[in-house]
Amino acid sequence: MDKTQIKMKNRWQLIAGLFLALATISFNSCVDDDFDEPPINIPKVDFERTHTIAELKATYSGLRQITEDIIIRGKVIANDESGNLYKKLEIQDETGGIELSLDENSLYTVYKLGQTVYVKCKDIYLGDYNELIQLGGLYNGKIGRLPQVLIPLHIFRDSLPGAVPAPQVITMNELSMDKVSTLVKFKNVRFSEAGSIWAPQTNDATDRIMLDENGKSLIVRTSKYANFASDTVPGGTGDVTGVLSIYRTTWQLVIRDTSDLKGFSSTVTPPPGGSGSGTKTDPFNVTKGISLQGQDTTGWVKGYIVGSVKSGVTSITSSDDIHFSAPFTSATNVLISDNEGETDYTRCIVVNLPSGKPLRTNVNLLDHPDNLGKELNVLGKLRTYFGVAGLRDAPGENTDYELEGGVTPPPPGGGS
Known part of the structure; x- marks a missing residue:
């Protein structure tokens, strides 16, 4: 190869090297541009609340569509992340809390715990579901979920999620x-x-x-x-x-x-075994009846009659809500237990005595205080009653229960 050819070769190598260097710089510049982090979009409202949650709830006297320009603010204290709430948010301010019923799944991905939200209440509904006041939409003439399309018109996030209010x-x-x-x-x-x-x-x-x-x-x-x-x-x-x-x-x-x-024990106590198969001839005992609560179990349960819930009580919160001795004031129920003379209601099942049925007529303690201490074998569904372990939906006919010693005729005008 002569000197001219060598010079030409070196020149082309130099030119190729320059192109490669320029291409590398250009590529790196593009990569940097492509991966620039986008700015964080922090939501911010441009209006103020007009009412506290307590003030809004104080206006409630029945289902209504809100016509006033009411705006409330609260922090999300519960959402649907675990699945224990469904299409609901609970928000709270310094005066109280309220449930938002929203027709949207996976609300937790947008409304995280500690997120401040403002609710423009005008045109949505304020109602209650069995005494639980909530905001939502209208469904079959009752309070229901706010339609998905309306949620962004009424629910607004403000800033990033912060601390959840302390319980x-x-x-x-x-x-x-x-x-x-x-x-x-x-x-x-x-x-x-x-x-x-x-x-x-x-x-x-x-x-x-x-x-x-x-x-x-x-x-x-x-x-x-x-x-x-x-x-x-x-x-x-x-x-x-x-x-x-x-x-x-x-x-x-x-x-x-x-x-x-x-703070609970890491070693879980096994549930009480109890006994019985739930048939008339092999009934559940009360211990097993308690362990089967809420499992859609219907069967026979046998125990000693130990008392009845006092008249006027709607939810048992202590033994003070129960008569364990005469005089009795209600014909609607009796408590049964595995132990005669039991006074711990957590070891009892409250048996509903259906109106107009022989079970109520012949078993209730208001009319038959002498039934206290007798064994009762009764058919029904094991589900909560008065907020504690119960037996409900009893057919209540003569073939659906057995009372120790048989029955005695009720007094005239008795508690049926």
């Missing part, structure tokens, strides 16, 4: 309507069905009974769709946080997930 520590003597839909905490409580699972798949939701140190009780309600439904109810005592709710006259607590349970 208010209360006792079971301090349940009140102003605390409904707010975060509350109960200390040193236990569960009567420790070792059972939270929510069997046979029912849409299951009630578990939480007891304080004085034996007062509160229902903890869990959906079968909760991601902890198959977990076991813990043993021992501990603290429980949740959203206070109400169904008609019965107080309820809804936990958001199992992180709301603190």
Whole structure:
């Protein structure tokens, strides 16, 4: 190769090297441009609230469409992330809380715990579902979910999620309507069905009974769709946080997930075994009847009649709600237990005595105080009654129960 050819070769190598360097710079520049982080979009409202949540709820006197320019503000204290709430948010401000019923799935992906939200209430509905006041839409003439298309017109996020309001520590003597839909905490409580699972798949939701140190009780309600439904109810005592709710006259607590349970024993007490198969000749004993609560079980249960719920009581929270001796004031129910003379209502089943049926006519303690202490074998469904373990939906005919020693005719004008 002559000198001219060598010079030409070197020149082309130099030119190729320059092109390669320029291409590398250009590529790196493009890569940097392509991966620039986008600015964070922080939501911000340009209006103020006009009412507190307590002020809005104070206007409620029945289902209505809100026509005033009412704006409330609150922080999300519960959403649908665990599945224990469905198409709902609970928000709370310094005065109280309220449930938002929204026709949208996976609300938690947008409305995270601690997120501040403003609600423009005009044109949406304020109503109650069995005494639980909520905001939503209209469905068949009743309060329902706000349609998905309307949610962004009424619910507005403000800023990024912050701290969730601390739960208010209360006792079971301090349940009140102003605390409904707010975060509350109960200390040193236990569960009567420790070792059972939270929510069997046979029912849409299951009630578990939480007891304080004085034996007062509160229902903890869990959906079968909760991601902890198959977990076991813990043993021992501990603290429980949740959203206070109400169904008609019965107080309820809804936990958001199992992180709301603190301090319970890591060793779960197995559920009481009890005995019996639920047939007339081999009835469940009361212990087994309690363990089968909320599992859609219908069968025969046998136990000693130990008392009845006092007239006027709608939810049992302590033994003070029960007559364990005469005089009795109600013909609608009796309590049965495995132990004659039992006075711990958590070891009893409350049996509903249906109106107009022989079961009520012949068994109730108002008319037959001498039935106290007798064994009763009765057919019905094992489900919560007065907020505690119960037997309901009893057919109540003469063939559907057995009373020790037979029955005596009721007095004229008796409690049927």
